Amino acid sequence: xxxxxxxxxxxxxxxxxxxxxxxxxxxxxxxxxxxxxxxxxxxxxxxxxxxxxxxxxxxxxxxxxxxxxxxxxxxxxxxxxxxxxxxxxxxxxxxxxxxxxxxxxxxxxxxxxxxxxxxxxxxxxxxxxxxxxxxxxxxxxxxxxxxxxxxxxxxxxxxxxxxxxxxxxxxxxxxxxxxxxxxxxxxxxxxxxxxxxxxxxxxxxxxxxxxxxxxxxxxxxxxxxxxxxxxxxxxxxxxxxxxxxxxxxxxxxxxxxxxxxxxxxxxxxxxxxxxxxxxxxxxxxxxxxxxxxxxxxxxxxxxxxxxxxxxxxxxxxxxxxxxxxxxxxxxxxxxxxxxxxxxxxxxxxxxxxxxxxxxxxxxxxxxxxxxxxxxxxxxxxxxxxxxxxxxxxxxxxxxxxxxxxxxxxxxxxxxxxxxxxxxxxxxxxxxxxxxxxxxxxxxxxxxxxxxxxxxxxxxxxxxxxxxxxxxxxxxxxxxxxxxxxxxxxxxxxxxxxxxxxxxxxxxxxxxxxxxxxxxxxxxxxxxxxxxxxxxxxxxxxxxxxxxxxxxxxxxxxxxxxxxxxxxxxxxxxxxxxxxxxxxxxxxxxxxxxxxxxxxxxxxxxxxxxxxxxxxxxxxxxxxxxxxxxxxxxxxxxxxxxxxxxxxxxxxxxxxxxxxxxxxxxxxxxxxxxxxxxxxxxxxxxxxxxxxxxxxxxxxxxxxxxxxxxxxxxxxxxxxxxxxxxxxxxxxxxxxxxxxxxxxxxxxxxxxxxxxxxxxxxxxxxxxxxxxxxxxxxxxxxxxxxxxxxxxxxxxxxxxxxxxxxxxxxxxxxxxxxxxxxxxxxxxxxxxxxxxxxxxxxxxxxxxxxxxxxxxxxxxxx
RNA sequence: GCCGCCAUGGCGGAAUUGGUAGACGCGACGGAUUUAAAAUCCGUUGAAUGGUAACAUUCGUGCCGGUUCGAUUCCGGCUGGCGGUACCA
Numbered sequence: 001x002x003x004x005x006x007x008x009x010x011x012x013x014x015x016x017x018x019x020x021x022x023x024x025x026x027x028x029x030x031x032x033x034x035x036x037x038x039x040x041x042x043x044x045x046x047x048x049x050x051x052x053x054x055x056x057x058x059x060x061x062x063x064x065x066x067x068x069x070x071x072x073x074x075x076x077x078x079x080x081x082x083x084x085x086x087x088x089x090x091x092x093x094x095x096x097x098x099x100x101x102x103x104x105x106x107x108x109x110x111x112x113x114x115x116x117x118x119x120x121x122x123x124x125x126x127x128x129x130x131x132x133x134x135x136x137x138x139x140x141x142x143x144x145x146x147x148x149x150x151x152x153x154x155x156x157x158x159x160x161x162x163x164x165x166x167x168x169x170x171x172x173x174x175x176x177x178x179x180x181x182x183x184x185x186x187x188x189x190x191x192x193x194x195x196x197x198x199x200x201x202x203x204x205x206x207x208x209x210x211x212x213x214x215x216x217x218x219x220x221x222x223x224x225x226x227x228x229x230x231x232x233x234x235x236x237x238x239x240x241x242x243x244x245x246x247x248x249x250x251x252x253x254x255x256x257x258x259x260x261x262x263x264x265x266x267x268x269x270x271x272x273x274x275x276x277x278x279x280x281x282x283x284x285x286x287x288x289x290x291x292x293x294x295x296x297x298x299x300x301x302x303x304x305x306x307x308x309x310x311x312x313x314x315x316x317x318x319x320x321x322x323x324x325x326x327x328x329x330x331x332x333x334x335x336x337x338x339x340x341x342x343x344x345x346x347x348x349x350x351x352x353x354x355x356x357x358x359x360x361x362x363x364x365x366x367x368x369x370x371x372x373x374x375x376x377x378x379x380x381x382x383x384x385x386x387x388x389x390x391x392x393x394x395x396x397x398x399x400x401x402x403x404x405x406x407x408x409x410x411x412x413x414x415x416x417x418x419x420x421x422x423x424x425x426x427x428x429x430x431x432x433x434x435x436x437x438x439x440x441x442x443x444x445x446x447x448x449x450x451x452x453x454x455x456x457x458x459x460x461x462x463x464x465x466x467x468x469x470x471x472x473x474x475x476x477x478x479x480x481x482x483x484x485x486x487x488x489x490x491x492x493x494x495x496x497x498x499x500x501x502x503x504x505x506x507x508x509x510x511x512x513x514x515x516x517x518x519x520x521x522x523x524x525x526x527x528x529x530x531x532x533x534x535x536x537x538x539x540x541x542x543x544x545x546x547x548x549x550x551x552x553x554x555x556x557x558x559x560x561x562x563x564x565x566x567x568x569x570x571x572x573x574x575x576x577x578x579x580x581x582x583x584x585x586x587x588x589x590x591x592x593x594x595x596x597x598x599x600x601x602x603x604x605x606x607x608x609x610x611x612x613x614x615x616x617x618x619x620x621x622x623x624x625x626x627x628x629x630x631x632x633x634x635x636x637x638x639x640x641x642x643x644x645x646x647x648x649x650x651x652x653x654x655x656x657x658x659x660x661x662x663x664x665x666x667x668x669x670x671x672x673x674x675x676x677x678x679x680x681x682x683x684x685x686x687x688x689x690x691x692x693x694x695x696x697x698x699x700x701x702x703x704x705x706x707x708x709x710x711x712x713x714x715x716x717x718x719x720x721x722x723x724x725x726x727x728x729x730x731x732x733x734x735x736x737x738x739x740x741x742x743x744x745x746x747x748x749x750x751x752x753x754x755x756x757x758x759x760x761x762x763x764x765x766x767x768x769x770x771x772x773x774x775x776x777x778x779x780x781x782x783x784x785x786x787x788x789x790x791x792x793x794x795x796x797x798x799x800x801x802x803x804x805x806x807x808x809x810x811x812x813x814x815x816x817x818x819x820x821x822x823x824x825x826x827x828x829x830x831x832x833x834x835x836x837x838x839x840x841x842x843x844x845x846x847x848x849x850x851x852x853x854x855x856x857x858x859x860x861x
Numbered sequence: 862g863c864c865g866c867c868a869u870g871g872c873g874g875a876a877u878u879g880g881u882a883g884a885c886g887c888g889a890c891g892g893a894u895u896u897a898a899a900a901u902c903c904g905u906u907g908a909a910u911g912g913u914a915a916c917a918u919u920c921g922u923g924c925c926g927g928u929u930c931g932a933u934u935c936c937g938g939c940u941g942g943c944g945g946u947a948c949c950a
Binding site for chain 1: 862864865866867872873874875876877880881884885886887888900901902917929930931943944945946948949950
């Protein structure tokens, strides 16, 4: 018995079609070399950010981007493209491991259960994915190639001359020693202060700290030996090669700011027998450097501190070390510091200036030491005022503002040979002087740090690395993948070795060599998954040459710099995933493994969906909407359509359950264009769908003309709107068309297929169902396998157009004229309008502006 | 603090190149159908003023100013909200 409350029987046919697509592999995408591959079709590679399959299941935010890409993918397919639109799982990650620690259940089991649930949910929404290309970052066949890519990094260095990665074998051929080579590898071992989380027993990347802190985990600084990736070598290219990408400017800017390029100079200061180098963006203010500050962690502090100041310095360093990052940064902007008692020599004028230590200077940026120019730097100014240090003006502002704390450009004063020079020229002059006198040089600095790549966890890719006599070496490629050993105890050891160290059999690779026990971060798998989609079952390579070239589009004439045509996902990955993936892609490009220099040509960020109360959806607020509930209540088509109708894809917007009802009502109207319920409650073909093609009388011909007009307007607008991802306005147009069709006494059945084709990418189930039941020849062919309709310009043109008449810019009347009416004719007609006459009476007409087909504006006074 | 984005009816939003502001949907109100309800269909719906009415006039896209025959759209100056980032030398 069907539920009478449902306005159309979606429950009866949605799962039926989903099963049909699954069984017939309707959305299978052929690769070069496949039987059904058609080389004449252009490729379209469309990518969703693959989800982490959490235990909570799909969130309504997921189908937002996924529906958008599905619409575009189905549309491109109907337009004759070979569409690659795959899905997969970013399945390594801490939640599964934390759950394993709590319950003892292996993370692989939890992960598989969660994936099954996610896959079921996605299939219930009818997405046209090629499920044969599903990838899973935890799959041994995937891990194998993640590790292989790591070894490419490990076996490469950055050639400064070519600005490209190159194999270390080049250096071996030149006779470099092992130590020298280890110092330049793109994947290298580094002992440095890292972000250690005692609560999780692992280190974190700089980029991850805030996220985990917000979740209540603790993070502290601790010196540790870690694997790092030399992303800083690519800093310039990561900035410059953003230019040709079709990304939101705001995301490009976010990446540029994150990389944080600043140009300036290194200046060497002598402190008795020692030399300290500082970085400054304002070398032109060197004459105004009245003191110097070292970071408390600076290695030279102990050596230069005078005995009189030793106790004060030690106390200060101890107090800094005990402070959390939060206390040192956010909460406490008050300057603090202590003198070392030492003095440095200002290289440009020989002045003896005091050397202080203060925590406003960071060891992690620049050289960990600064020259303080209090007159022209806010922080130095504040510090100098607090500790009564001298302030000397060396820049004269251009526009009479106060020089104290002035940080802008101006003219150099009190600066010897620089006096009178503009800031820009003074910078050049002083750098030349520093070079000539061996006191410094031009220098570019970046905020970007090398990428801390090792984690002390179980549920991640082990490093394919062996240790012997304190030296590391790669596991032979033939032995990949290196999988985690089976273990019952996943608890972190609390030591830098991580839980794998507990697997004593596993770590002993041979009598003399042991395995690396660290694992890779979750980013590793997500850095290259889009490539694996192109050739997911390849066992010989991470991607075949043919597949790589075809899906990169380098085989055709287009000069795309990015492999993926469109990437849709959340803005939260603006600097992490999107930067890391670009870095890996460039390395693989440099080594000749991929043909494009960038992974993602066009990027679109979907906006967050808020709860009905306008707040971010969260369990604690109880405003979370579960897609499963919406599907069972209104159907998958209604959910898809609603998420697209809410507003622009990129915009943040609140959920409204009433809105779902609205689009559901629209789908019901479309359904009732074709069917009506008989006495028995069965849906039978609507009596208004007349079979006669030509209208018999004049009135009928007139309405048929109107119906054709709205239909072809819809074909035009929906196609254009899909191309520019403006789905809400496309839906609005289809609603107009449906309303017009619904009002017609008789509806030629021949008009239905084009409307259904337009709606098909948005609401694939209901449209296929209606189509399959229509008494037409094409009922046997699925809409998604048919061609996208073309509109006929002739149906759109009206014989007469309405033109607005304004007097002095204010709307005063409307006239109807022939579409090709002459300008004079329009002007004359406009001036005959009664209301227009009233408003121009007693005035002189100065000018008449005619915008053809739109308006007439009479200027009179 | 700095950088970026945004601001339109009761609500979500539309206006694509400077040319009729408020498409489409929700909600609300009135009506048809119904014993009644649900569902469905029809009509009205930015505000104010005048008119029995058709209609007309004025105001109106966060605020102030500018450019223009004409500004939601362009420019300058604010205000509020959201996001990023934060002693980066």
